[in-house]
Amino acid sequence: MxxxxxxxxxxxxxxxxxxxxxxxxxxxxxxxxxxxxxxxxxxxxxxxxxxxxxxxxxxxxxxxxxxxxxxxxxxxxxxxxxxxxxxxxxxxxxxxxxxxxxxxxxxxxxxxxxxxxxxxxxxxxxxxxxxxxxxxxxxxxxxxxxxxxxxxxxxxxPLGAGAAAKLVANLTLLGTLGLLGEALALAHGLGLAGEPMWEVLEGTPLGAQAERRRAAVESGEYPLRFALGLARKDADLVADAASAAGVEVPLARAARDWLAEAEAAGWGESDYSSLIARIIGPR
Ligand SMILES: NC(=O)c1ccc[n+]([C@@H]2O[C@H](COP(=O)([O-])OP(=O)(O)OC[C@H]3O[C@@H](n4cnc5c(N)ncnc54)[C@H](OP(=O)(O)O)[C@@H]3O)[C@@H](O)[C@H]2O)c1
CATH class of the missing domain: 3.40.50.720 (NAD(P)-binding Rossmann-like Domain)
Structure with a gap:
């Protein structure tokens, strides 16, 4: 005890x-x-x-x-x-x-x-x-x-390495989410939808993420687990830490911009995965 x-x-x-x-x-x-x-x-x-x-x-x-x-x-x-x-x-x-x-x-x-x-x-x-x-x-x-x-x-x-590891892990999470949103937006823009669209995505490096998010995207329900505002905070931490280390991370900045845009539009208290819906836009 x-x-x-x-x-x-x-x-x-x-x-x-x-x-x-x-x-x-x-x-x-x-x-x-x-x-x-x-x-x-x-x-x-x-x-x-x-x-x-x-x-x-x-x-x-x-x-x-x-x-x-x-x-x-x-x-x-x-x-x-x-x-x-x-x-x-x-x-x-x-x-x-x-x-x-x-x-x-x-x-x-x-x-x-x-x-x-x-x-x-x-x-x-x-x-x-x-x-x-x-x-x-x-x-x-x-x-x-x-x-x-x-x-x-x-x-x-050493001290600080745990915090650094968490930023590395979250960069992959936030980048993948933003990329999945863009892939879905592009699919819709090019007239690809429904089962064929999901089948295509499932055979790509985003397959696991597409499978995980499919139900939310299809239902439009994104239950709150991790606030989008906190995810934007993490994307800022990634950008700041990379900049302090002299590392270029333009893809991380792009994911950060999507999150900041969604937060500015009032989505900060929604689950961070609703970023996908924000990127896809109204359909
Ligand atoms: N949710 C997830 O899936 C998840 C996963 C991994 C890591 N994290 C990280 O874990 C941490 C907590 O996340 P969470 O989801 O538990 O968020 P949360 O529910 O919003 O909790 C945030 C906590 O911080 C406190 N707080 C905020 N501003 C404060 C201030 N100025 N002074 C004192 N206390 C303050 C809040 O107090 P009040 O109750 O008074 O607001 C609350 O206790 C964050 O760093 C987040 O990035 C979250």
């Missing part, structure tokens, strides 16, 4: 925290919108008034918030976790630069791993996330049993 502070119990964090609670860990929770922590408190977690209060006395602090501004808000200042934390597992998607900033905010003797996740709500619920871990291997071994409740941790390198 580990005393865990969970900071950020939104769609992903709430499900991950629930798994830890169900596995018998002692949990203190903080969420900006306190109501979202209530189901966890009813199930036995303790509600904290500030991120720092949640972290006080915890052996491990897990952060799972939207973006780097949110991570800074929960980490720094008199109410932040940095004032209290001993070991931090940063699991949000924030990119390597924010991980570096978090490290600078923590006391020098605090442990930190970046451990962002691949997989969505059902994987968070089932504990089958892929977890990309950056940082000290001995520290990972200490927290491995805890992370194993959430999924499969893979050590990918």
């Amino acid at each position: 580990t005393r865990v502070a969970f900071v950020g119990v939104g769609a992903m964090g709430g499900r991950m925290a629930r798994r830890l609670l169900d596995a018998g860990h002692e949990l203190s929770v903080w969420n900006r919108t306190a109501a979202k922590a209530e189901p966890l408190v009813e199930a036995g977690a303790t509600a904290a008034a500030t991120p720092g209060e949640a972290a006080r006395g915890a052996e491990v602090v897990i952060t799972m918030v939207a973006d780097s501004a949110a991570l800074q808000a929960v980490s720094e200042g008199p109410e932040g976790i940095a004032a209290e934390a001993t070991t931090v597992l940063e699991m949000s998607t924030v990119g390597p630069a924010a991980v570096e900033q978090l490290q600078a905010a923590l006391p020098s003797d605090a442990g930190l791993l970046d451990a962002p996740v691949l997989g969505s709500l059902s994987e968070a619920e089932a504990g089958t996330l892929q977890i990309f871990v950056g940082g000290s291997e001995p520290l990972l071994e200490q927290v491995r049993p805890l992370l194993a409740e959430l999924g499969s941790p893979i050590h990918v390198g």
Whole structure:
């Protein structure tokens, strides 16, 4: 049993925290919108008034918030976790630069791993996330049993490497989605539709993605799992990290432009896969 502070119990964090609670860990929770922590408190977690209060006395602090501004808000200042934390597992998607900033905010003797996740709500619920871990291997071994409740941790390198790995993975996800949208738009534009169109796509490198998205495209229903605004944030992180590393990524920028355009049109709270519908346009 580990005393865990969970900071950020939104769609992903709430499900991950629930798994830890169900596995018998002692949990203190903080969420900006306190109501979202209530189901966890009813199930036995303790509600904290500030991120720092949640972290006080915890052996491990897990952060799972939207973006780097949110991570800074929960980490720094008199109410932040940095004032209290001993070991931090940063699991949000924030990119390597924010991980570096978090490290600078923590006391020098605090442990930190970046451990962002691949997989969505059902994987968070089932504990089958892929977890990309950056940082000290001995520290990972200490927290491995805890992370194993959430999924499969893979050590990918030093601090920041987990965040980097997540950007690489998400570039493929966002690029593929944008490309599938364009392929469908081109098919429609050239008069190809229905079964023949799907058959053509299924024999291409986009086959798995086409099969996965077909029901949503045909029904026009894109259930919310991962907000399009968060996907746009990830595309920005990819572009920024690539630019900092001197790497040209024009295809990533194109996917980013599609997401930004859809967000500006009011689709930011829809599931990111609805980007396909945005690209295809009204039919
Ligand atoms: N959904 C997915 O499929 C998925 C998969 C892999 C990774 N991720 C990543 O996981 C992270 C969480 O995603 P999610 O889907 O769980 O999003 P979400 O449901 O929108 O949750 C975001 C969390 O961040 C908090 N937050 C936002 N701004 C804040 C601020 N300024 N100060 C303090 N807290 C703040 C939110 O608090 P409130 O409740 O008060 O808004 C909420 O707890 C993101 O980095 C996302 O990119 C998501």
